[in-house]
Amino acid sequence: MENGFLILESFSVLYHYFCVMSVKQPIGIFDSGYGGLTVMKEILKKLPQYDYLYLGDNARAPYGNRSFDTVYQYTLECVKWFFKNHCHLVILACNTASAKALRTIQQKDLEMLAPEKRVLGVIRPTSEMIGSFTQTKQVGVLATNGTVQSDSYVIEIEKKYPDIVVHQEACPMWVPLIENNEHTGPGADYFVKKHIDSLLSKSGDIDTVLLACTHYPLLTNTIRKFLPSDIQLLSQGEIVADSLADYLQRHPEMEKKCTKNAEYAFCTTDSAIDFDNHARIFFGESVRSAHVIIAP
Secondary structure, eight states, rough: OBBTBOOOOSSHHHHIIISSSTTOOOEEEEEEETTTTHHHHHHHHHOSSSOOOOOOOOOEEEEEEEHHHHHHHHHHHHHHHHHHHOOOEEEEEHHHHHHTTTTHHHIIHHHHHTTTTEESSSHHHHHHHHHGGGGGSSEEEEHHHHHHHHTTTHHHHHHHOOOOOEEEEEEEHHHHHHHOOTTHHHHHHHHHHHHHHHHHTTTTTTEEEOOOSSGGGHHHHHHHHHTTEEEEEEEEHHHHHHHHHHHHHHOOOHEEESOSSSSSEEEESSSSHHHHHHHHHHHOOOOEEEOOOOOO
């Protein structure tokens, strides 16, 4: 352990730790890249006692502009990897994967793969909470192209709050700005203002804006420059952490399967060095990851 991190230098060490030492049954946290680390950070604050295994599919990121079939296939392969590494519960901390793959995995694949295991996403818990924030019943959603095209937030929010109107805005340049560490520069100001203005032009009654991409919290300060102060800005991390705590409380049979050593590890399908260099921006602390290969 170093600074609270379990140091994993290679896949063989990862395999030994999570498979051979099968007493470890971590909660899996998945993202196409780095954004899920903003969710994991909040989960660790809320539920530090559990073991966690993070996987970023950086070699195939970004998912946002890929087809439904491709995102589904990639996500399913990663879910299978988590299952092989003794994760009974997997959180898709990726809005695109939650939008394009989660439902099919839950309804079709789990029964054949591992009916006793569970895969959860970030869209439903966020959608279920939105009604407690808006007074005007006019909500804005800032997201990737893939999430907007899926209409997942529109569908999920309407199920619980049929009187809420959802206005979506796709922000395709925001993720590249963040991942290239340009999110605090003047280029970010231009693209953030462009999409905030576009979103607000859709309705003058929007009182709540949701950051429906786990990268976007890093742009909070910039967004606040161009968003009226009376409009609430919501990030998903705390909402998802609260939802997970509630889920574990309501499902003691699953909670008992999640080991509690307060240890966590990070993996990436791309360069571990690159992952570590970028991950600090999202996680807020140094990260040491292991490179893994995801089999088709």
